[in-house]
Amino acid sequence: MNKKVFQILVDNTSGILSRISGLFARRSYNIESITAGVTADPRYTRITIVASGDDDILDQIEKQVAKLVDVHNIKELTPDNSVYRELALVKVKVSPKERDDFVKSIVDLYKAKIIDVSYDSLVIELTGNQAKIDSFIDILRDYEILEVARTGIAGLARGSEEVIYL
Secondary structure, three states: OEEEEEEEEEEOOOOHHHHHHHHHHHOOOEEEEEEEEEOOOOOEEEEEEEEEEOHHHHHHHHHHHHOOOOEEEEEEOOHHHEEEEEEEEEEEEOOHHHHHHHHHHHHOOOOOEEEEEOOOEEEEEEEEOHHHHHHHHHHHHHOEEEEEEEOOOEEEEOOOOOOOOO
């Protein structure tokens, strides 16, 4: 199974995300993550989808999404020519005694931020690529992870050559 990151520029209309995800569901395509947000021009939304499958399926995904009415552009964001980031919030059970060692050793190492402290837990914010976040969560396995929320990948191509102006 291969993965591709697709950046899709669409009209900012109600139901567009549902139509795109519906296309994936009807054809049994797998979505690893999906993020969407308004662009600098409020008439358009940028959707980033990480999809998995063999090369034929990934090519079909690109062709099928491009056919949708509200889609203006779809392109693959390759790792060499793009920047990807993901946000994760992780709630960890930590006793007051463990807090000092925990903060210094793990949170500082990953350049994460503690954004909430309660008597028996911490909420940690981490931004980075998927590998960094996966590694961070893996290291936290020694502690009791209470909850994890991940945004999925947001990405942009490097440089200004591939900017789409509508």
